[in-house]
Amino acid sequence: MEEVTGLKLGNIAAEEPFGRRKIDLLSVDVNRRIPVFIETQINPSDVRHLNTVLGIVESASEGVIIWLARCFQKEHLDQVVSHLKRNKQKYIAFHAIKIHDDTIAQVELLNQMYKLDIWHNLDRITQIKHAIKKVFTYDQIPPTHTGRTVDVLQYDLTRIEDVNRYLLECLRSEVPCCLNVWKSKKFNSSDSQLSLGGGKSGITFKLSVKNQQGFAAIFLHFDANQIGFYQMMKRDIQQFRENIHTDISASNRKIGVTFEPDVDLDVTISKLASIFKRMLKNFGTYLYGDSKNSGAVEIAECDLLDEIDKMRKWVGAGLPGVRLMLENLLLEEVDNEQAFQANRERLSECLMRI
Incomplete structure (x- = not known):
């Protein structure tokens, strides 16, 4: 992203609340x-993501907006520019970045891997030539403008919420393979x-540098509906x-350990991170599936991509208009089980009509 945009990025977090959206x-x-x-998004630009971009323009007074997609409809880019021109008082730059098909193929393969192995295989994307490409820019930020946002967070470690923020930042360095540490949290x-x-x-994993009983603690909590799993x-x-x-114990739908915190906060956090790593290694096969099968994705990968490419060409040549319909359905992003089921039914209906 830095190479394509020329930006120097810092303090990255996923699913960060911003107004009424994330x-x-x-x-x-x-x-x-x-x-x-x-x-x-890994599918072509659509109205839902367009509305999110326009909403950011409405809510932000300054900043850079980057929209990644498989490809862009000109009318979507035109609407973004028109919206920015109507808000010339806002110091905002916009970049549209296209994701290469080979990149999407690698993302799909990564998503099939054992979850804790994904982080260590992300370089597969960086090895793709032109993995992403900037296709459009509109900038209305004065060249000399400097904002007030800083990339280094300041912590008041006498406050509970700041201690937890600091703990999360440390976990991002110590246990980056647990992808949930990159998500924004409420404190x-x-x-x-x-x-x-x-x-x-x-x-849920719950970590505490110092709980109400004065102990450092890390536990895996199970809701009542997961009693069988517990x-x-x-x-x-x-x-x-x-x-x-x-000293790890299991009781009251919790599996974990407590210990005396060190006077040095960093030492306590280091101990928590060390236990967390071992928990992930040993709990992972229960929570994320069998790591022994994580290499299965690598088998005949080139053959798989070749077959996918052949299928795309066959559909495109023999069934005009159907290819785009299938691609849109297969690449449509869903965030809950109901949406997934609806998408599957629409895909089935489409295939039956063929």
Whole structure:
């Protein structure tokens, strides 16, 4: 992204709340000290993402907006520019960036991997020549303008919420393969726990530098609807004591450990991160699937891509107009089970008509 846009990006977080919406990626242009809003999709530009971009223009007074998509409809780009021209008082730059088909193919392969292996394989994308390409820019930021956003966060470590913010930042360095650490979190002054999704609905990691009892703690919590999953993992508690921590326990739908915090906050956080790594390694096969099968994606990868390409060409040549319809359905982003089922039904109907 930096290479394509010329920006120096810092302090990146995913799914950051902004007004009434969430930004896919929120960053900072370190050189100009202005926010960078990144909206991403792997399908062609559509009205839903266009409205998100226009909403950012409405809400922000300054910043860079980056929209990534497989390709762009001219009318969508024209609407963004028209909206910016109607808001000339706002110091905003807009970049449209096209995602190469080979990049999307690699993303699809990464998504099939064992979840904790994805981070270590992201360089597969950077190895693609022209993985992303800037296809359009409109800039109404004065060359000498400098904002007030800073890329280095300031913490008041006497405040509970700032301690948790600092803990999250440390985990992003120590345990980056747990992709949930990159998501934005809500913090408040009455909650000493940092919550991270545990890979399945109703299962959550909760970490605390110092809880109400004065202990540092890290536990995997199970909702009542995951009691069966909890019982299954509880049966392996002895194995967890051998591989994670000798004092790990399982009770009240929680599996984890507490210990005396060090006077040095960084030492305590380092211990939490170390236990968290071992938890991910040993809990991962329960929460994310079997890591032994993670290499299956690599098998006959080139053959798979060749077959996909052949199928696309066959559909394009033999069934005019159907290819785009199928691609839109297959690449349409869904964020809940109901939307997924609806998408699957529409795909089935489309195939039956063929």
